[in-house]
Amino acid sequence: MATTPTADTEARELAARLRDRGLRWTQQRAEVLSAVRSLGHGTPEQIAAAAPNADLTTVYRTLELLEDLGVVAHAHLDHGAPAYRPADDRHIHVVCHSCSAVIPAPDGLADELIQRLALERDFAVDVAHFTVFGICSNCRDGHVMAAGHSHAHDHAASGEQKSAQER
Numbered sequence: 001m002a003t004t005p006t007a008d009t010e011a012r013e014l015a016a017r018l019r020d021r022g023l024r025w026t027q028q029r030a031e032v033l034s035a036v037r038s039l040g041h042g043t044p045e046q047i048a049a050a051a052p053n054a055d056l057t058t059v060y061r062t063l064e065l066l067e068d069l070g071v072v073a074h075a076h077l078d079h080g081a082p083a084y085r086p087a088d089d090r091h092i093h094v095v096c097h098s099c100s101a102v103i104p105a106p107d108g109l110a111d112e113l114i115q116r117l118a119l120e121r122d123f124a125v126d127v128a129h130f131t132v133f134g135i136c137s138n139c140r141d142g143h144v145m146a147a148g149h150s151h152a153h154d155h156a157a158s159g160e161q162k163s164a165q166e167r
């Protein structure tokens with residue numbers, strides 16, 4: 001079992017890795033990381049709002065850097081900007097279309113999917129990157145599912161640059 005490093009240990013490790021790239025571990029970068037951790041899943045706008053010293057541009061750059069370092073990763077929880085999450089959040093995302101709630105997935109939910117794609121297609125599923133959409137029980141009670149809801153996705157427009165995950 002991997003243990004979660006304390007904030008201090010993690011900051012020291014990150015600082016060392018950034019030094020190798022000629023970068024520094026700044027207050028702004030620390031704020032962005034702690035905003036991702038406290039939000040659990042946050043869009044760049046939400047993260048910027050929670051990181052008082054980092055503007056949106058800094059947040060985008062920092063998220064890109066932290067994703068490159070394998071500290072955070074993104075998931076697609078709606079049709080807008082990707083949501084960033086700690087990289088150790090590896091659960092499958094089950095999200096309500098209507099209220100955007102992220103519902104805890106039952107254990108092992110994607111096991112067969114992962115196993116079959118691995119065995120039958122030699123394909124490795126990036127579980128936390130994909131999302132199962134639907135309607136949660138709260139929204140279903142008393143609400144009629146919105147008709148004609150568009151599912152058009154434009155990955156390129158949501159700041160997606162990397163085509164492969166380097167982990």
Ligand SMILES: [Zn+2]
Nearest residue numbers: 074076082160
């Ligand atoms: Zn993506």
Ligand SMILES: [Zn+2]
Nearest residue numbers: 041085089093
């Ligand atoms: Zn998550």
Ligand SMILES: [Zn+2]
Nearest residue numbers: 096099136139
């Ligand atoms: Zn809902």
